[in-house]
Amino acid sequence: MKIETIEHPAAAGAAPSTAPAIPAAAAPSGSFSGLNAFVLGATGGIGSAITQALLDRGARVLGTGRTDSSILELRNRLPHSDRFDGFPCDLSRPADISTLRDAKAEFFDAIDILVISSGTMRSGSTMEADLDHFDEHFSVNVRGPYALIQAALPSLIARRGQLVMISSSAGLKGRPRIGQYSATQAALKALADSVRDEVNEHLVRVMTVFPGRTAGPKQESLYQENGQDYVPELLLQPEDLARMVVAALDLPRTAEVTELHIRPLVKSY
Numbered sequence: 044m045k046i047e048t049i050e051h052p053a054a055a056g057a058a059p060s061t062a063p064a065i066p067a068a069a070a071p072s073g074s075f076s077g078l079n080a081f082v083l084g085a086t087g088g089i090g091s092a093i094t095q096a097l098l099d100r101g102a103r104v105l106g107t108g109r110t111d112s113s114i115l116e117l118r119n120r121l122p123h124s125d126r127f128d129g130f131p132c133d134l135s136r137p138a139d140i141s142t143l144r145d146a147k148a149e150f151f152d153a154i155d156i157l158v159i160s161s162g163t164m165r166s167g168s169t170m171e172a173d174l175d176h177f178d179e180h181f182s183v184n185v186r187g188p189y190a191l192i193q194a195a196l197p198s199l200i201a202r203r204g205q206l207v208m209i210s211s212s213a214g215l216k217g218r219p220r221i222g223q224y225s226a227t228q229a230a231l232k233a234l235a236d237s238v239r240d241e242v243n244e245h246l247v248r249v250m251t252v253f254p255g256r257t258a259g260p261k262q263e264s265l266y267q268e269n270g271q272d273y274v275p276e277l278l279l280q281p282e283d284l285a286r287m288v289v290a291a292l293d294l295p296r297t298a299e300v301t302e303l304h305i306r307p308l309v310k311s312y
C-alpha cells in the first residue's frame with residue numbers, strides 16, 4: 044500500500060501558509076460522520092460506552108468481543124446499531140486475529156480511529172501466580188493488540204487517524220496481587236509512546252488512558268471475589284471516560300492529548 048506522508052509544519056519550522064491541508068474528516072466538527080472506528084473489546088463495560096459515544100457522533104464502528112453471543116448482546120442494546128458491525132476475536136488465538144483481518148480487510152484499509160479496550164485480568168500474588176497466566180495476560184493484553192495495531196497502522200497513517208489505548212492506573216503503579224496484569228498495562232503505555240513517536244509526523248495522534256476503577260461487570264465481579272460491597276456510584280462511570288475519549292478525539296490537529304488520567308472523584312479505595 045502506498046502511504047502518503049505530509050510534513051508537520053511545527054516539526055519543519057515552516058510558516059503557517061505552508062501548513063498541510065488537514066482533511067475535513069480530521070478537523071474538529073463535533074461530528075464523526077464518515078469516520079470508521081475499530082474498537083477492540085467493544086463488548087466490555089468501557090468498550091461499549093466508547094462504542095456508543097462514537098456511534099452517537101455518527102461514526103461507523105467495527106467492534107470485537109470474544110464471542111458471537113457477547114456481540115449480539117451488545118448490538119441489541121446499542122442505539123444506531125445500523126452503523127455497528129461486530130466480529131468475534133479471542134486475542135489469545137493468533138488464528139482469530141488473522142481471520143478477523145481477512146474477513147474485514149476492506150475495513151482495515153479505512154480505519155480512522157482504533158481503540159484498544161480489550162483485556163483480561165487475573166489476580167494472584169507473585170509467589171503464587173501461575174506462569175501460564177503470565178503468558179495469557181501478555182498474549183491477550185499486549186501481543187494481540189500489537190498485531191492489530193500493526194495491521195491498522197497503514198490506514199491510520201494514510202487517513203491521519205487516531206489510536207487510543209485504554210491502559211490502567213495499575214500500569215503506572217503496580218498493586219499487590221495484580222503484578223501480571225499491571226505489567227501488561229505498563230507495556231501498553233510503553234508501546235503507545237513508541238508508536239506516537241513513529242507516527243506523529245504523519246499527524247496521527249496516540250493517546251493512552253489510565254482509568255481508575257470503573258463501574259461495570261468487571262469491577263462487580265472483582266468486588267464479589269474480594270467479598271466487598273460493590274457500589275458502582277462510587278466508581279468512575281464508563282460514560283464519563285467515553286466522553287473524555289471522544290472529546291480528545293475531536294480536538295483540532297494542533298493539539299494531542301498524550302495521556303489521560305481519570306479517577307473516581309470519591310476515593311473509596
Ligand SMILES: NC(=O)c1ccc[n+]([C@@H]2O[C@H](COP(=O)([O-])OP(=O)(O)OC[C@H]3O[C@@H](n4cnc5c(N)ncnc54)[C@H](OP(=O)(O)O)[C@@H]3O)[C@@H](O)[C@H]2O)c1
Pocket residue numbers: 083084085086087088089090107108109110113114132133134135160161162163164183209210211212253254255256257258259260261262
Ligand atoms: N473496569 C475498570 O475498572 C478498569 C480500570 C482501568 C483499566 N481497565 C482496562 O480497560 C479495559 C476495558 O475494561 P472493562 O472494564 O471494559 O473490562 P470488561 O468489561 O471485562 O471487558 C473486557 C473486554 O475485553 C474482551 N476480552 C476479554 N478477554 C479477551 C480475549 N481473550 N480476547 C479478546 N477479547 C477479550 C471482552 O470480551 P467479552 O465481552 O466477549 O468477554 C470485553 O470486550 C481493560 O483492558 C481493563 O483492564 C479497566
